[in-house]
Amino acid sequence: xxxxxxxxxxxxxxxxxxxxxxxxxxxxxxxxxxxxxxxxxxxxxxxxxxxxxxxxxxxxxxxxxxxxxxxxxxxxxxxxxxxxxxxxxxxxxxxxxxxxxxxxxxxxxxxxxxxxxxxxxxxxxxxxxxxxxxxxxxxxxxxxxxxxxxxxx
Amino acid sequence: xxxxxxxxxxxxxxxxxxxxxxxxxxxxxxxxxxxxxxxxxxxxxxxxxxxxxxxxxxxxxxxxxxxxxxxxxxxxxxxxxxxxxxxxxxxxxxxxxxxxxxxxxxxxxxxxxxxxxxxxxxxxxxxxxxxxxxxxxxxxxxxxxxxxxxxxxxxxxxxxxxxxxxxxxxxxxxxxxxxxxxxxxxxxxxxxxxxxxxxxxxxxxxxxxxxxxxxxxxxxxxxxxxxxxxxxxxxxxxxxxxxxxxxxxxxxxxxxxxxxxxxxxxxxxxxxxxxxxxxxxxxxx
Amino acid sequence: xxxxxxxxxxxxxxxxxxxxxxxxxxxxxxxxxxxxxxxxxxxxxxxxxxxxxxxxxxxxxxxxxxxxxxxxxxxxxxxxxxxxxxxxxxxxxxxxxxxxxxxxxxxxxxxxxxxxxxxxxxxxxxxxxxxxxxxxxxxxxxxxxxxxxxxxxxxxxxxxxxxxxxxxxxxxxxxxxxxxxxxxxxxxxxxxxxxxxxxxxxxxxxxxxxxxxxxxxxxxxxxxxxxxxxxxxxxxxxxxxxxxxxxxxxxxxxxxxxxxxxxxxxxxxxxxxxxxxxxxxxxxxxxxxxxxxxxxxxxxxxxxxxxxxxxxxxxxxxxxxxxxxxxxxxxxxxxxxxxxxxxxxxxxxxxxxxxxxxxxxxxxxxxxxxxxxxxxxxxxxxx
Numbered sequence: 001x002x003x004x005x006x007x008x009x010x011x012x013x014x015x016x017x018x019x020x021x022x023x024x025x026x027x028x029x030x031x032x033x034x035x036x037x038x039x040x041x042x043x044x045x046x047x048x049x050x051x052x053x054x055x056x057x058x059x060x061x062x063x064x065x066x067x068x069x070x071x072x073x074x075x076x077x078x079x080x081x082x083x084x085x086x087x088x089x090x091x092x093x094x095x096x097x098x099x100x101x102x103x104x105x106x107x108x109x110x111x112x113x114x115x116x117x118x119x120x121x122x123x124x125x126x127x128x129x130x131x132x133x134x135x136x137x138x139x140x141x142x143x144x145x146x147x148x149x150x151x152x153x
Numbered sequence: 154x155x156x157x158x159x160x161x162x163x164x165x166x167x168x169x170x171x172x173x174x175x176x177x178x179x180x181x182x183x184x185x186x187x188x189x190x191x192x193x194x195x196x197x198x199x200x201x202x203x204x205x206x207x208x209x210x211x212x213x214x215x216x217x218x219x220x221x222x223x224x225x226x227x228x229x230x231x232x233x234x235x236x237x238x239x240x241x242x243x244x245x246x247x248x249x250x251x252x253x254x255x256x257x258x259x260x261x262x263x264x265x266x267x268x269x270x271x272x273x274x275x276x277x278x279x280x281x282x283x284x285x286x287x288x289x290x291x292x293x294x295x296x297x298x299x300x301x302x303x304x305x306x307x308x309x310x311x312x313x314x315x316x317x318x319x320x321x322x323x324x325x326x327x328x329x330x331x332x333x334x335x336x337x338x339x340x341x342x343x344x345x346x347x348x349x350x351x352x353x354x355x356x357x358x359x360x361x362x363x364x365x366x367x368x369x370x371x372x373x374x375x376x377x378x379x380x381x382x383x384x385x386x387x388x389x390x391x392x393x394x395x396x397x398x399x400x401x402x403x404x405x406x407x408x409x410x411x412x413x414x415x416x417x418x419x420x421x422x423x424x425x426x427x428x429x430x431x432x433x434x435x436x437x438x
Numbered sequence: 439x440x441x442x443x444x445x446x447x448x449x450x451x452x453x454x455x456x457x458x459x460x461x462x463x464x465x466x467x468x469x470x471x472x473x474x475x476x477x478x479x480x481x482x483x484x485x486x487x488x489x490x491x492x493x494x495x496x497x498x499x500x501x502x503x504x505x506x507x508x509x510x511x512x513x514x515x516x517x518x519x520x521x522x523x524x525x526x527x528x529x530x531x532x533x534x535x536x537x538x539x540x541x542x543x544x545x546x547x548x549x550x551x552x553x554x555x556x557x558x559x560x561x562x563x564x565x566x567x568x569x570x571x572x573x574x575x576x577x578x579x580x581x582x583x584x585x586x587x588x589x590x591x592x593x594x595x596x597x598x599x600x601x602x603x604x605x606x607x608x609x610x611x612x613x614x615x616x617x618x619x620x621x622x623x624x625x626x627x628x629x630x631x632x633x634x635x636x637x638x639x640x641x642x643x644x645x646x647x648x649x650x651x652x653x654x655x656x657x658x659x660x661x662x663x664x665x666x667x668x669x670x671x672x673x674x675x676x677x678x679x680x681x682x683x684x685x686x687x688x689x690x691x692x693x694x695x696x697x698x699x700x701x702x703x704x705x706x707x708x709x710x711x712x713x714x715x716x717x718x719x720x721x722x723x724x725x726x727x728x729x730x731x732x733x734x735x736x737x738x739x740x741x742x743x744x745x746x747x748x749x750x751x752x753x754x755x756x757x758x759x760x761x762x763x764x765x766x767x768x769x770x771x772x773x774x775x776x777x778x779x780x781x782x783x784x785x786x787x788x789x790x791x792x793x794x795x796x797x798x799x800x801x802x803x804x805x806x807x808x809x810x811x812x813x814x815x816x817x818x819x820x821x
């Protein structure tokens with residue numbers, strides 16, 4: 001019997017926020033489980049959810065005609081998945097597939113998206129955490145594209 | 154910690170190799186081979202400490218510095234894992250079973266296995282950087298009770314580029330280790346991580362007060378990983394890197410492997426990051 | 439091997455006439471020492487085999503400036519009336535080309551034969567204090583680390599050193615600021631001061647028992663107080679007329695904190711990476727190894743030869759070179775010489791002989807480069 005998964009406010013993405021901040025960010029929370037192989041995001045579909053991964057691994061995939069499916073990066077428990085809801089046209093830009101059984105919180109993007117009449121600005125705490133996350137991902141991509149293991153690289 | 158007594162320190166001089174026969178060759182990847190050398194005629198075999206290297210000589214072609222990749226607890230077996238990248242390593246690959254290589258060593262400052270005793274150990278390997286870390290991992294397994302949590306993070310270009318693949322799979326099943334493997338480019342069917350090695354660290358519980366990191370791989374990969382470890386609060390005195398430089402003599406005479414104040418061959422190849430910090434981010438040192 | 443002396447006792451000093459000096463060299467030869475000393479060749483003063491005092495560069499001196507070296511006539515008959523020529527003694531101890539071993543193919547594998555080292559017994563005639571310091575610096579590299587270089591060790595053991603305290607500073611010398619001269623204080627069997635005023639003669643001082651024994655065989659008269667004062671005056675005058683100075687205050691810290699100084703870009707514009715400075719430097723020790731085999735592939739050899747950190751290949755790392763610009767290579771050389779040498783060997787790698795300045799084809803001056811960095815300590819290049 002695996003230990004119970006931590007609650008929403010303990011997820012690394014939200015950890016340290018006040019209950020008010022969490023409730024301002026998180027709405028329409030669903031606890032979802034995906035079997036291995038399931039698609040969490042599908043390229044081109046409407047982007048309306050932020051996933052906070054709680055267990056398992058998800059791989060980001062891109063279909064390249066002639067080359068098949070390319071795996072770009074693995075995300076895992078503690079990571080967040082899906083940011084295309086931030087900006088128009090609000091569509092997923094790649095596929096995300098569960099490599100093994102995945103548990104996640106799904107947050108309704110409509111509560112976070114901004115600026116809208118209802119949310120004139122993005123919640124500052126959320127904005128900083130998204131920036132931090134995107135910056136980390138950017139660093140990883142920079143390193144990954146260096147192809148450091150190539151002979152003579 | 155004093156390195157093992159070099160085998161060629163006598164009248165023959167420190168630059169003279171000892172001929173040893175190739176006992177077997179095992180293919181690791183498309184361009185990487187593990188060479189086993191016959192040390193049965195040497196009393197005591199070939200003792201070494203994890204992280205040390207030898208100079209391997211190919212008759213008439215040249216010499217190249219190669220990490221010892223075998224088990225320090227089994228000195229009767231001498232293993233080197235070699236990637237064919239230049240003239241000497243290609244020739245080395247061409248020797249084949251029954252052929253003879255010249256060997257001198259072991260050289261260099263080893264991994265701080267004593268200092269790591271009682272601590273959690275995070276082993277970070279990039280590509281063939283796993284070769285000099287394999288003896289450290291085998292040491293940790295042999296003396297498992299003397300260490301805390303042991304994590305092994307391994308990165309490679311593609312799944313096919315992972316050395317010691319079968320052993321990695323075995324280690325992944327071994328409850329005494331936590332082994333995470335990632336590749337930059339995955340092929341279809343790959344179910345391990347895709348991405349860079351530092352990203353694996355978020356999957357590892359790191360207690361900065363009792364963690365020692367041992368790291369070997371491309372220098373850029375190590376710099377990124379150090380940054381991630383620093384974010385996690387690991388002091389730079391306990392982050393150890395094995396560096397690669399042009400080693401011609403391995404004994405501090407030839408001057409080629411200098412890194413500002415250090416001779417990588419004798420002051421390294423393993424350095425605590427605190428010693429490298431002033432220099433490692435400079436260009437052309 | 440020369441023994442280090444504290445200050446030599448008065449009775450160890452003797453006054454030598456020119457004839458007695460010639461007899462000293464003859465006696466050394468008689469004892470089986472091969473004499474190596476300064477002689478004029480190809481327009482320069484170089485250390486070569488000599489047969490006796492008559493081959494010394496009597497009446498010659500040299501004019502040295504940054505990028506300039508030429509011989510000139512003196513008005514007197516001084517035998518050691520110059521400072522230092524292009525060659526130090528390095529090539530006699532750390533030889534430019536050395537076979538390290540040969541390997542012979544056999545039915546199964548190969549057999550390795552290391553080279554026997556039976557070097558000649560050399561008497562160095564006219565070694566200057568800076569060069570004795572340089573030998574001590576190289577000793578740290580080749581003898582005092584975890585490994586010993588057997589060839590260097592064997593050559594080093596078979597030396598008799600006749601030092602000469604400098605009677606003239608060269609235009610590029612700066613031994614005073616490096617505290618390496620002009621008076622020889624250790625590393626010699628006999629030290630001479632050539633005195634010209636009031637009669638051409640030498641003050642001789644023994645630095646070892648065998649040096650003292652040799653002097654006593656010459657039946658030289660003990661030096662008087664006036665003799666000693668005259669010799670001291672010669673050395674003092676030299677010390678006062680240094681061609682250059684180098685401020686070594688915290689020089690390691692200075693260089694380490696200025697690894698990104700714009701002066702490196704500046705000097706890189708002038709430096710040709712010709713390697714001259716490293717070849718004439720008496721402490722530079724970089725070498726490379728070459729492996730060769732005969733056409734049949736039965737015999738392979740390994741040779742060591744001098745290398746230089748100014749070559750691109752010096753920092754080769756599979757697929758590229760660490761120091762791919764001249765800026766990086768000059769910085770490596772200078773930083774190593776005056777800064778990281780301290781970390782590696784507990785001493786400066788620069789002994790102030792000035793050869794790198796004289797023999798630089800574009801006249802780059804190590805003292806000027808250090809001074810320029812010091813003058814704008816902390817400046818950073820954008821490169």
